[in-house]
Amino acid sequence: MTARRSDATRAAILAAARERFATDGFERATIRAIAADARIDPSMVMRYYGNKEALFAAAADFDLRLPDLGDTPRDEVGAALVRHFLERWEDDETLMALLRTAVTKEAAAERMRSIFAGQIGPIAARLSPDPAQAATRAGLVATQMLGFALCRFVLRLPPVVAMPAEEAVAWFSPTVQRYLTGEVDLYFSHDR
Amino acid sequence: MTARRSDATRAAILAAARERFATDGFERATIRAIAADARIDPSMVMRYYGNKEALFAAAADFDLRLPDLGDTPRDEVGAALVRHFLERWEDDETLMALLRTAVTKEAAAERMRSIFAGQIGPIAARLSPDPAQAATRAGLVATQMLGFALCRFVLRLPPVVAMPAEEAVAWFSPTVQRYLTGEVDLYFSHDR
DNA sequence: CTCGTTTGCCAACACTTGTTGGCAAACCAT
DNA sequence: ATGGTTTGCCAACAAGTGTTGGCAAACGAG
Numbered sequence A, B: 001m002t003a004r005r006s007d008a009t010r011a012a013i014l015a016a017a018r019e020r021f022a023t024d025g026f027e028r029a030t031i032r033a034i035a036a037d038a039r040i041d042p043s044m045v046m047r048y049y050g051n052k053e054a055l056f057a058a059a060a061d062f063d064l065r066l067p068d069l070g071d072t073p074r075d076e077v078g079a080a081l082v083r084h085f086l087e088r089w090e091d092d093e094t095l096m097a098l099l100r101t102a103v104t105k106e107a108a109a110e111r112m113r114s115i116f117a118g119q120i121g122p123i124a125a126r127l128s129p130d131p132a133q134a135a136t137r138a139g140l141v142a143t144q145m146l147g148f149a150l151c152r153f154v155l156r157l158p159p160v161v162a163m164p165a166e167e168a169v170a171w172f173s174p175t176v177q178r179y180l181t182g183e184v185d186l187y188f189s190h191d192r
Numbered sequence C: 001c002t003c004g005t006t007t008g009c010c011a012a013c014a015c016t017t018g019t020t021g022g023c024a025a026a027c028c029a030t
Numbered sequence D: 001a002t003g004g005t006t007t008g009c010c011a012a013c014a015a016g017t018g019t020t021g022g023c024a025a026a027c028g029a030g
Helices: A007-028 A031-037 A042-049 A052-059 A074-091 A094-102 A106-127 A131-154 A158-162 A165-181 B007-028 B031-037 B042-049 B052-059 B074-091 B094-102 B106-127 B131-154 B158-162 B165-181
Strands: none
Touching (some): A007 A031, A007 A042, A007 A052, A007 A094, A007 B007, A031 A052, A042 A052, A052 A094, A052 A106, A074 A131, A094 A131, A106 A131, A131 A158, A131 A165, A131 B158, A158 B131, A165 B131, B007 B031, B007 B094, B042 B052, B052 B094, B052 B106, B074 B106, B074 B165, B094 B106, B094 B131
């Protein structure tokens, strides 16, 4: 009963939309192109998803799917996070669609904010020496992870693209670890 | 002789273009809107800049203007870089225009690449323990600096927006410093 | 089979986009 | 003043956009 004959079409549209949004961003990804990829008429997209914004909302539904790090040793959480993030990015183009769009569409930016606050926030809350710093620490982690993804997958800076995954893990893990559990070095916070 | 009467108009168009590209990105910034901001007819934009791409190229002309860090102590270069980058970003919207556009336009991405390779590369080349790692280290610095800018100015993650400039410097300086002069910790590069 | 429902396509809409050509006013050297 | 050049605006174009309504074929319960 719940299985309609059009479910395959719906899924094809969604898959094509994710791909187009990921490679072209929201504006350049046209309904017509998405429909063509899904081998369907553009009007079907509207019938099944209402409008372009709603289609994007459906296509950009994303979960970091962070594993439970409860039993990971405190000083290894950074590495685990970096590794998971890198894998997640590589096998799901949704994050790419989200980032490419979040830069110019407020709704997508808001989703990005809620993903990072909602999923990295709790981890930071558990690890931060001072609970009041949890949000700040989650933000710091986001800057490094998103910066890496931006440079590697979107801007494609050659040295960042060429870097083997494990070397990236080696470089970024200590950074993320420090953002989560380290202390602020006040030495740097005063002009000299 | 070289000072034409239309130079003021040209400048007004360029200023309006920079602003629109910075806040809206390339696609959403329309020639008509830019012309309206400059209180000029859209056709003038075309006459003076040829087409939209060329206008963007002119508006997105950017230089990091890194100071000569030759006499900065080796272990303070990270802090100096972070501070300079933050200031540069705050008082020149060109970088914002560039980033918002580089995410979907290859030409802008290429310009971003050349800016970071050409301006951070030499610094990394001078500081890197191993000259062969210079490009990689410059790329690492780019991930953290661009990631910070992305989260603070574009995505506007609340904790990153709220962070005082000097606290940001305190957090990011050690990271950048390590990317420039630190050693890779192989401990993190093996699964356990 | 029969008839209402679902699925799909076609054609068109209203609108916005970058871009162009022509025309009038302002300018400026002679 | 005169003639050519510069500056600006208007109106329009061609192309592409999201979106809509209607119509035909396929489907599926009775």
